[in-house]
Amino acid sequence: xxxxxxxxxxxxxxxxxxxxxxxxxxxxxxxxxxxxxxxxxxxxxxxxxxxxxxxxxxxxxxxxxxxxxxxxxxxxxxxxxxxxxxxxxxxxxxxxxxxxxxxxxxxxxxxxxxxxxxxxxxxxxxxxxxxxxxxxxxxxxxxxxxxxxxxxxxxxxxxxxxxxxxxxxxxxxxxxxxxxxxxxxxxxxxxxxxxx
Amino acid sequence: xxxxxxxxxxxxxxxxxxxxxxxxxxxxxxxxxxxxxxxxxxxxxxxxxxxxxxxxxxxxxxxxxxxxxxxxxxxxxxxxxxxxxxxxxxxxxxxxxxxxxxxxxxxxxxxxxxxxxxxxxxxxxxxxxxxxxxxxxxxxxxxxxxxxxxxxxxxxxxxxxxxxxxxxxxxxxxxxxxxxxxxxxxxxxxxxxxxxxxxxxxxxxxxxxxxxxxxxxxxxxxxxxxxxxxxxxxxxxxxxxxxxxxxxxxxxxxxxxxxxxxxxxxxxxxxxxxxxxxxxxxxxxxxxxxxxxxxxxxxxxxxxxxxxxxxxxxxxxxxxxxxxxxxxxxxxxxxxxxxxxxxxxxxxxxxxxxxxxxxxxxxxxxxxxxxxxxxxxxxxxxxxxxxxxxxxxxxxxxxxxxxxxxxxxxxxxxxxxxxxxxxxxxxxxxxxxxxxxxxxxxxxxxxxxxxxxxxxxxxxxxxxxxxx
Ligand code: SF4
Numbered sequence: 001x002x003x004x005x006x007x008x009x010x011x012x013x014x015x016x017x018x019x020x021x022x023x024x025x026x027x028x029x030x031x032x033x034x035x036x037x038x039x040x041x042x043x044x045x046x047x048x049x050x051x052x053x054x055x056x057x058x059x060x061x062x063x064x065x066x067x068x069x070x071x072x073x074x075x076x077x078x079x080x081x082x083x084x085x086x087x088x089x090x091x092x093x094x095x096x097x098x099x100x101x102x103x104x105x106x107x108x109x110x111x112x113x114x115x116x117x118x119x120x121x122x123x124x125x126x127x128x129x130x131x132x133x134x135x136x137x138x139x140x141x142x143x144x145x146x147x148x149x150x151x152x153x154x155x156x157x158x159x160x161x162x163x164x165x166x167x168x169x170x171x172x173x174x175x176x177x178x179x180x181x182x183x184x185x186x187x188x189x190x191x192x193x194x195x196x
Numbered sequence: 197x198x199x200x201x202x203x204x205x206x207x208x209x210x211x212x213x214x215x216x217x218x219x220x221x222x223x224x225x226x227x228x229x230x231x232x233x234x235x236x237x238x239x240x241x242x243x244x245x246x247x248x249x250x251x252x253x254x255x256x257x258x259x260x261x262x263x264x265x266x267x268x269x270x271x272x273x274x275x276x277x278x279x280x281x282x283x284x285x286x287x288x289x290x291x292x293x294x295x296x297x298x299x300x301x302x303x304x305x306x307x308x309x310x311x312x313x314x315x316x317x318x319x320x321x322x323x324x325x326x327x328x329x330x331x332x333x334x335x336x337x338x339x340x341x342x343x344x345x346x347x348x349x350x351x352x353x354x355x356x357x358x359x360x361x362x363x364x365x366x367x368x369x370x371x372x373x374x375x376x377x378x379x380x381x382x383x384x385x386x387x388x389x390x391x392x393x394x395x396x397x398x399x400x401x402x403x404x405x406x407x408x409x410x411x412x413x414x415x416x417x418x419x420x421x422x423x424x425x426x427x428x429x430x431x432x433x434x435x436x437x438x439x440x441x442x443x444x445x446x447x448x449x450x451x452x453x454x455x456x457x458x459x460x461x462x463x464x465x466x467x468x469x470x471x472x473x474x475x476x477x478x479x480x481x482x483x484x485x486x487x488x489x490x491x492x493x494x495x496x497x498x499x500x501x502x503x504x505x506x507x508x509x510x511x512x513x514x515x516x517x518x519x520x521x522x523x524x525x526x527x528x529x530x531x532x533x534x535x536x537x538x539x540x541x542x543x544x545x546x547x548x549x550x551x552x553x554x555x556x557x558x559x560x561x562x563x564x565x566x567x568x569x570x571x572x573x574x575x576x577x578x579x580x581x582x583x584x585x586x587x588x589x590x591x592x593x594x595x596x597x598x599x600x601x602x603x604x605x606x607x608x609x610x611x612x613x614x615x616x617x618x619x620x621x622x623x624x625x626x627x628x629x630x631x632x633x634x635x636x637x638x639x640x641x642x643x644x645x646x647x648x649x650x651x652x653x654x655x656x657x658x659x660x661x662x663x664x
């Protein structure tokens with residue numbers, strides 16, 4: 001499905017420095033029972049956010065009003081584990097449009113690109129800088145510029161450029177998805193299928 | 197001629213179009229779907245007003261959240277029931293083959309694909325489930341996809357993928373007694389870490405791998421994703437052909453000979469270059485178990501949990517958080533720790549060979565008092581064989597509870613949950629926090645180790661029980 005276009009995003013960020021955050025933490029399996037794509041944001045990081053009685057856990061960052069924003073700055077190897085796209089739906093539904101990390105799991109990254117959450121891979125040093133800056137001042141703003149492939153810490157002007165393949169970039173900028181592309185080449189696909 | 201790898205051969209022959217500065221348009225031979233990751237894909241097709249392009253290339257089964265008792269009755273959990281009913285409805289509507297609950301080939305999608313002979317060498321196979329890598333054991337390119345991609349495959353039989361890098365992991369030599377393929381893969385992941393193969397597709401090679409049965413190969417390929425790899429594969433050989441011969445969807449008659457001739461060409465050329473290579477010696481591998489909350493946190497059962505020494509910053513914090521969740525101390529041994537549950541099942545180790553191994557081990561013994569022991573066959577076919585071979589009787593006499601096929605406590609979407617704080621030694625593939633139920637503490641091991649734990653009630657090296 002087409003999604004919101006992404007060009008330049010300037011916002012505060014939520015820090016989650018934990019490493020190896022797997023998709024079972026992002027959205028536990030027991031919340032995958034829906035047959036539609038709505039309401040997953042409520043269960044984002046469910047077991048880290050709420051105790052067994054459903055009370056918010058004070059020490060978890062999403063429950064800390066100090067931090068907010070459409071950007072999630074995450075620890076190394078974010079999104080490992082399952083292929084469940086529900087993990088990205090949950091992030092999107094909660095309000096995140098961009099996830100920054102020094103390392104992403106493969107399928108997760110693909111899923112992000114497919115539904116319009118921009119995964120930005122930065123160096124471990126830059127990730128540390130972002131964490132430190134957000135911790136020092138939760139109101140610090142980050143700018144993610146997709147056309148220029150550039151992420152900037154606005155308080156200091158420090159920036160890094162990031163990789164994204166041209167095709168995916170133009171999809172994100174235009175809010176297109178792969179199916180639009182594939183449907184436009186059905187003849188070619190049919191010919192290929194017939195040869196197999 | 198250019199030297200290519202097995203992976204290149206299959207990948208390149210499935211590229212419909214190279215998108216300039218973009219991914220490849222990649223053709224999918226077989227697509228498996230289940231009840232959890234498909235409903236939204238079908239919904240989106242409807243919204244777009246399009247149908248399923250090649251229904252005969254998709255096969256469906258409900259496995260992730262189905263109950264493992266009373267499968268002949270209506271599913272009690274409302275949401276699970278809705279997902280299963282949606283799957284049935286979509287299969288009917290679009291003419292997709294469904295192996296429904298209670299039918300002869302129902303089971304975990306990655307168990308029934310090979311069993312039916314749908315999975316064959318040289319194919320490209322996807323499913324909205326990361327452990328689709330299992331099918332790579334047959335020399336196929338198989339990997340997990342997200343729901344948007346499930347929709348793409350239904351609509352066009354293609355997805356857009358950039359070609360991953362290539363890695364080869366060779367294991368040479370002979371495995372010791374009591375060491376299984378699960379130990380091989382847990383050992384490899386512990387060496388290269390839970391993210392060590394991210395961005396790669398792995399070929400497993402070497403004499404130790406070649407000597408394995410198809411079931412054992414599937415266990416290894418299954419867990420490729422647990423080191424971040426997109427998938428893993430093993431070159432097909434006589435073991436593969438023998439397994440496939442005569443299966444429902446395997447080629448028959450003249451076609452069989454043609455297929456085998458083609459399959460024999462599917463191997464890495466001598467001198468072909470990989471982006472990364474690892475070599476391991478089978479003699480170094482011993483029974484393994486995980487102590488933390490990702491599959492890379494594995495040690496030999498006889499060893500101690502590592503200390504935090506040398507770790508810094510968020511590395512150290514993540515390590516300690518993980519041990520805290522598990523209730524373990526850095527540097528302590530795991531052997532002898534009391535366990536509450538054992539789980540034999542999942543697409544990693546829920547095949548007949550696994551059940552045979554457990555049954556052989558516990559024959560004439562009883563499970564320990566403190567243990568609840570669940571055994572969940574990966575499919576109806578496995579269940580049937582376990583009955584016919586008398587394994588069920590052996591297991592029940594030992595105090596195991598046999599359940600009906602499904603994913604069960606592997607991801608605890610149904611009622612098969614390990615209670616908070618309890619320890620489970622499991623033959624499944626993930627020990628993430630809460631994977632087997634909120635607060636559950638999972639330790640991954642081979643079916644043999646799990647059998648030994650069931651009998652002693654504690655973390656045990658299976659070889660020590662053998663020797664008595
Ligand atoms: S058994 Fe576990 S890993 Fe395998 S498909 Fe089911 S949930 Fe996934």
